[in-house]
Amino acid sequence: MKAKSFQRASSLEEAYKLVKESPRNKIVAGGLWLKKGGADVDTLIDLSLLGLDKIEDKKEYVEVGAMVTQREFEKSELVPKMARDAAKAIMGPAFRDIATIGGSVYGKYGFSDIVTALLGYKVDLVFYPEAVVGLLDYVKKPGFYDGILTHVRIYKEDLKAFFKKVEITALDYPIINVAVTKGKEYRVVVGSRPLVACRCEKADAYLNEGGEDFAKGAEIAVEELKFGDSIATKSEYRKQLALTYVRRGLEEVNK
């Protein structure tokens, strides 16, 4: 990656001003994807000095700073277990000590296990300046929000949760990842298709209206999704995996 300058922002205001100055100025979260993406950048904007590396209990929700690393996230007892387990299974610790939650969520990468897991919960994203956007809305809307992601709020809910990812080796991108939660409502999420994760809203509706046939719920979920091919596998295989793991997830959260 080539960059002309590196700026440690002393405030969110300063960072935002730099972002708005040029589309070639980029926020550095962990910096992993900036390298993989091979971007040429004018100014790298570092948020490390802004105190965004804390996980705090805020009564109704757990607030995760955007600069919290995946390792810190997986180790925090404040974070719901399924989300921690999903983080724990990403690459090795030396990778997860760099990758940040903000980077994973803001980038809404198709392969992201973090986004899939978080969509199983009620999650809001806090942006500077002054905006709170639901994760589901953020993921559904094309493009990226015009602001700096500062915090991820995971609302506290009493729910049962299931997460599964399938990969060729532990260091590959997942072929598919599935999250299923059941609290006051069902949430069925399928990601890495290889498109970014999405909620299976028709399957959710079937289940929330009392549907008890989990195989049928999984079929509805798979029918409403688009699956694609990648170098790792074909869409048909992804579809079969999703069908199996959504059903198993539904069975698991109903035990």
Added chain:
Amino acid sequence: MLVKFNLNGLDVEYVVKPGEYLLDTLRSHGIKSVKKGCDASSCGVCTVLVDDKPVLSCSLLTAKVEGHRVTTVEAIQEEAGKLSECFSKEGADQCGYCNAAYALMVHALKKENPNPTEQEIRDYMVGNLCRCTGYQSQQKAIKAYLGGKK
């Protein structure tokens, strides 16, 4: 740009490019124990410790270690030597390209979890590839080094 950090107990100041990665900075200053493998966050041979946590130096901008402590295998030679003996006994040494990163990972694991299970060792080392040994011998060596608990 000038970046100041602590390298193996010594305060250093290096002039680096804004988009330069720690792996390249360290190697250009003579720390050749930090290896360049995939250079794409996947193989783990470039692992160093930053504030005692393992990180992939190929993927961490040097500018981001300003004010932090960076440790390479040169700073843990005694421990690396003992681990190396365990590796030898188990036949876990072949080309040795991955060994420095392994030593740092085991050092970090020992601090974080001095009494790991076999699965915990496996999970911790998952990001460190070795193309010679097939991992079983290393697993045994690490277990022996840590005291063979559980």
